[in-house]
Amino acid sequence: MIGSAEAGKGYWGRILWVDLSAGKTAFEELDDTLYQKFLSGVGLGAKVLWDRMPAEIDPLGPENILGFTTGLLTDTGSLFTGRFTVVGKSPLSGGWGDANCGGYFSPWLKRCGLDAVFFTGAGERPQYLYLDDQTTELKDASDLWGLDAIETETRLKERHGTRAQVACIGPAGEKLSLISGIVTDRGRIAARSGLGAVMGSKKLKAVVAAGTRRVGVFDRPRINRLSRDFQGQISAKKGLERFLTDGLLGIIGKITRRSRIYPRQPADLWRLLLSKFGTTALTAMSAESGDSPIKNWSGVGTRDFPLSRSQKIGAEAVRRYETKKYGCFSCPLHCGGFMKIEEGPYPIPEMHKIEYETLCAFGSLLLNDDLFAILKINDLLNRAGMDSISCGGVVALAIECFENGILNLEDTDGLELRWGNAPAILALTEKIIRREGLGDLLADGVKRAAEKLGRGSDQFAVHCGGVEPPMHDPKFDPGFGTAYACEPAPGRHTVSSYTYLDLQFLEKKFPRAKKVSSLTTHKEKYRTDNKGEAQAVDSFYKMLIDGAGACLFGTQIGGNFPLCEWLNAATGWENSPEDYLVIGERIEQLRQAFTLREGLNPRIDFRPHPRLFGDPPASRGPAKGITLDVEALTNGFYQALGWDLETAKPNKDRLIQLGLEEVIGVLYKQG
Numbered sequence: 001m002i003g004s005a006e007a008g009k010g011y012w013g014r015i016l017w018v019d020l021s022a023g024k025t026a027f028e029e030l031d032d033t034l035y036q037k038f039l040s041g042v043g044l045g046a047k048v049l050w051d052r053m054p055a056e057i058d059p060l061g062p063e064n065i066l067g068f069t070t071g072l073l074t075d076t077g078s079l080f081t082g083r084f085t086v087v088g089k090s091p092l093s094g095g096w097g098d099a100n101c102g103g104y105f106s107p108w109l110k111r112c113g114l115d116a117v118f119f120t121g122a123g124e125r126p127q128y129l130y131l132d133d134q135t136t137e138l139k140d141a142s143d144l145w146g147l148d149a150i151e152t153e154t155r156l157k158e159r160h161g162t163r164a165q166v167a168c169i170g171p172a173g174e175k176l177s178l179i180s181g182i183v184t185d186r187g188r189i190a191a192r193s194g195l196g197a198v199m200g201s202k203k204l205k206a207v208v209a210a211g212t213r214r215v216g217v218f219d220r221p222r223i224n225r226l227s228r229d230f231q232g233q234i235s236a237k238k239g240l241e242r243f244l245t246d247g248l249l250g251i252i253g254k255i256t257r258r259s260r261i262y263p264r265q266p267a268d269l270w271r272l273l274l275s276k277f278g279t280t281a282l283t284a285m286s287a288e289s290g291d292s293p294i295k296n297w298s299g300v301g302t303r304d305f306p307l308s309r310s311q312k313i314g315a316e317a318v319r320r321y322e323t324k325k326y327g328c329f330s331c332p333l334h335c336g337g338f339m340k341i342e343e344g345p346y347p348i349p350e351m352h353k354i355e356y357e358t359l360c361a362f363g364s365l366l367l368n369d370d371l372f373a374i375l376k377i378n379d380l381l382n383r384a385g386m387d388s389i390s391c392g393g394v395v396a397l398a399i400e401c402f403e404n405g406i407l408n409l410e411d412t413d414g415l416e417l418r419w420g421n422a423p424a425i426l427a428l429t430e431k432i433i434r435r436e437g438l439g440d441l442l443a444d445g446v447k448r449a450a451e452k453l454g455r456g457s458d459q460f461a462v463h464c465g466g467v468e469p470p471m472h473d474p475k476f477d478p479g480f481g482t483a484y485a486c487e488p489a490p491g492r493h494t495v496s497s498y499t500y501l502d503l504q505f506l507e508k509k510f511p512r513a514k515k516v517s518s519l520t521t522h523k524e525k526y527r528t529d530n531k532g533e534a535q536a537v538d539s540f541y542k543m544l545i546d547g548a549g550a551c552l553f554g555t556q557i558g559g560n561f562p563l564c565e566w567l568n569a570a571t572g573w574e575n576s577p578e579d580y581l582v583i584g585e586r587i588e589q590l591r592q593a594f595t596l597r598e599g600l601n602p603r604i605d606f607r608p609h610p611r612l613f614g615d616p617p618a619s620r621g622p623a624k625g626i627t628l629d630v631e632a633l634t635n636g637f638y639q640a641l642g643w644d645l646e647t648a649k650p651n652k653d654r655l656i657q658l659g660l661e662e663v664i665g666v667l668y669k670q671g
């Protein structure tokens, strides 16, 4: 049946509130207009937190609201749409916090007849929430406290059945590490923003979702047709991946560096790489091209971490230990995998395939080419529930401090923290997880570590507004620099960049999006006067992706990812692509308003460490002599969003156009 009330609209219009202090739960029905204005996922989260959370609260106090939101398209029959977004005030940046993750948790949460669950208050003892079609029950988690994330999931599945899906914290979240995340599916992490610590502060060990009800949609045949079409589009050239080798990836990286001409990133190639290697495909290629940060953002890949080293931890080296492929819910691409490591000093019976970000954060960033040690660290961090990007960042800080005499053997409990000293890197990671000795100081990220350590260590503390930057160097793709500095959740690599513009072809979807030749030539790459609007549109698109619960990779692998079409088919709306961009912008502006309401000025407070922009410039390598103009890069984005160049506030007219009048009263109360 199409278009009837019974057919549904892709969302339930219902959320659950859980007051952990009082031990009570309550359903709330939401009006359709909220979904029409904000979708679900990150948009629903932003709206609820803006409306219900008081300003300037302690992010680790009971007033913080922690939300688990499902995507509007999740479980509707659309592809690549199984992600959930966790929202809350970030204890790491002090502003808006969100983190999203794939796996299977989101559809099972939605099958409980809910679009989201929001936690307030804090328990006196550890608890977990169990949900199914009929039940919303807080249960004692004392016996789970102290277990790692995989042990916790195993125990809860024994108790509630293997179809139950679990999102939980490990010891890092329990110990309130500000670089901790929330783990699902035996080691996939909603890692960024430090929201694991928020969960730990509430003594909430886990959320277990075991729903069975499938949400209705407006036009299922159309959704299925769109899914079949898209599946057909991305099946093109299948089989060619057998020609892709690490050697070829190194050559691509080399050509990029030598010629200073970036081969226009073909989405087809990216799809084949993801399908064969997952994100590990980037490891050697990025170290060579200048995409990977080297030696705490001060090194040069070709000099300090050449192919002979990066390939030791590259795609093929990792693939040797892959036992089977893995795909998230509704994903036809399967970029993930499982690994088993039987040789070497650190056997691991099973773990999720390592990602590029972790390989780089514990590889080239630390000049470490010991694959076995990095794989062991990956397993430790997955189990602890700790963000590997941030953890690699704090280890890099500690090594640079040690190398420069700011830390000594007494500070490190005898660890020789030298570049590439894998046993010491592994031992320090264990200390950070346990918050032991120097590890306690490092467990809250580089900014706080440097503040406590003093002695000039802040010069080596590479962060953006307290958040450790991801493994993509803005001197290679300046668009990442814009996003790191401007996003309401700073230091974010999954929203917009020039690479993404090259892969997503937004100009074919949205009349407003103009084509920019972003990375094609050296000259174009470093032009700053023509990219602000394009990146703004890209960020609005990402808000739609996160509101729908979609995977970014689905939008970057060729074909026409039918996001707006799926949304219309699921809901019965007749929005144009431009209407959807307005929704995306509304979400982005509300996230910005949230950060501003917390008393931060992102223009100043989120300014990235100078090394990210080539200050001082490299003396050799692909970024030789390059210092990016931060003002020029960020001004274009600010202007495209109508943000004041000094205060970072969205202008009033823009807020009125977007129907965000309630924001004006808060941001402009002083005039």
Ligand code: SF4
Residues within 6 Å of the ligand: 080, 102, 103, 326, 327, 328, 329, 331, 332, 333, 334, 335, 336, 551, 552, 553, 554
């Ligand atoms: S492409 Fe990878 S991350 Fe995205 S949904 Fe598929 S398996 Fe998950």
